[in-house]
Amino acid sequence: MNQNLPISVDQIEEHFKEELGDAVSDIKKEEIEKGLKETPIKLIWMKVERDQFRDAVEALSELQVPHLSVASGSDMGDIVELIYHFQVNHGFPADEISVNIKVHLPKDDLKIPTITDIVPGAVTTEREKQEFLGVDVVDIPDSRRLWLDEEFPEDRYPWRWDEKGMEEMARYVHDPEEASAEPTSERVGEKRGGEEG
Amino acid sequence: MNEEKEDSTYEVPIGPIHPALKEPFLIKFKLDGEEVVGADPHPGMNHRGIEFMGMHRNPMKVIPLSERICGICSIVHQHMYTTAAEHAVGIEPTNRARYIRAIMCELERIHSHVLWAGVAAHEIGFDTHLHFTWKIREEVMDLLEYITGNRVNYSMWTIGGVRRDITEDMHPKIFETLEYYEDLYEKLEEIFLNDPSIKMRTKDIGILTEEDALSLCGVGPTVRASGVKKDVRIDQPYSAYGDLDMDYVVPSRYGYEDKGDVFSKTLVRLKEVLQSISIIKQCVEKMPEGEITSEDNKAGLLNKLKNMGGEGIGRIEAPRGEAIHYVRLKEGEEDIDVWKVRASTYNNLATYGPMFMGEQIADIPIIAASIDPCIGCMDRAEITDVNTGETRTYSEEELHELSVQKTEELVDGGIE
Incomplete structure (x- = not known):
């Protein structure tokens, strides 16, 4: 063809x-x-x-x-x-x-x-x-x-917006309110501790 | 016999950190003695979830974000993102902006190709050439800084046009830089295309056939070196490229064979430097008068993007080949609904398979570099004996040493 x-x-x-x-x-x-x-x-x-x-x-x-x-x-x-x-x-x-x-x-x-x-x-x-x-x-x-x-x-997929998504895993540091809030998940907490130390 | 052969297979991971790769990246090689019998790329070492980040920002905030996808082709991603967003809501950039965009893209192509030539020379042990090419690359970076104010991440694009003009008083400096490269071009060609020892290391290795190039959907100089006529600037002209006089850069156009080896890829990239110079000259000459952006009111533009839904595609020819962005905006939503980014190396990953097959371990660095992967520095390679589980680690220096040694052996044995 x-x-x-x-x-x-x-x-x-x-x-x-x-x-x-x-x-x-x-x-x-x-x-x-x-x-x-x-x-x-x-x-x-x-x-x-x-x-x-x-x-x-x-x-x-x-x-x-x-x-x-x-x-x-x-x-x-x-x-x-x-x-x-x-x-x-x-x-x-x-x-x-x-x-x-x-x-x-x-x-x-x-x-x-x-x-x-x-x-x-x-x-x-x-x-x-x-x-x-x-x-x-x-x-x-x-x-x-x-x-x-x-x-x-x-079982988590980054581009899904339903319960299989990763919304709760993410932290939006560009959002001033959320950036100043206490970290929610353990992983974020660990990372933060490391940086400060 | 077969069993014995299988027994002698080794696995060699190269990466995630390595000097031939400009980003963290891992390739696992299967070796039979010195010969590569399999290559399995493992990207994702530097996955930052930038698309996810973009889908939580408004369309204007994604412009600077898109620029930070890559340090070398930052223009490319900004260009694609803004084009896709413009397509989605039906905004037309002004004609003057189209010309300025084309000039910027070509300046970046010169910068990228000259940088690549240096990396390639380093991989086979010619560090003098690395320093030479990186020195001459400074000129174009100075010009980019002169036009935009920045050496990297130029912040030049906006939805509807560009943010800074290229005025007539800038022309002498532009022409001066172009002349500088024209004067040096012969020397570059002498080094990379005529030097017997470089030719020995680049000819007939890392071959990608035309058939593989097409079926694996390869892009850019990587496939043009195999004689495949794919170039978005000509196939589907964007910006000002439709107005310009240009042709596909394939080796057969210059009397060489469309072989698809490392030599052909070098040739295509060098010739494209000349092509870029000609394009910039044409653009400066033909650039129409007028506004540099069709959307002066940023708040109004954001409002427009928010209230109009639509989907759009931005597809351009980056220095490394075709790249594409897909953007979808939802009516009444502030954030971008969908943003898909696809850079050139993504498609060229698959071409590694046939290119490495049957080559020697000392040729790995130059073949890995030959697609100009967006990956930066090979730190160490680990060689595992599959049978005994014994692991031997090659340091970056050792692997590099192997490559340099091969050049030295060839030079000593082959030419005076």
């Missing part, structure tokens, strides 16, 4: 609709203009059902070896939203398109299939999603922790 590159935003939209049908929704196309020559930055956002997520990535890899910039994620209450930021058309001046695929995972079933067999470079970001959001990446080739310290509790 490489000979058809660069493809346009509309072609991407069509390609996804053709391959995925109803599983793809909320398509939003954007063009932001930059500079005196007004060269546009092209983006497309879409939501894909979890069961068809792998199909979506496969559909994308039919076009070009997809470049996965990163997957960002957030806790939105009942669901955890993951956004996979892909780029296609690299190597074509001013034609690159950001393809942002959103997947919603219900809190009681936080599972997403791995895409490392399609995009081997995705393993770093998948490992990060596991430890920061508690998402279970099914069949991930390497499920070890990446960034967090070994001593960090197993």
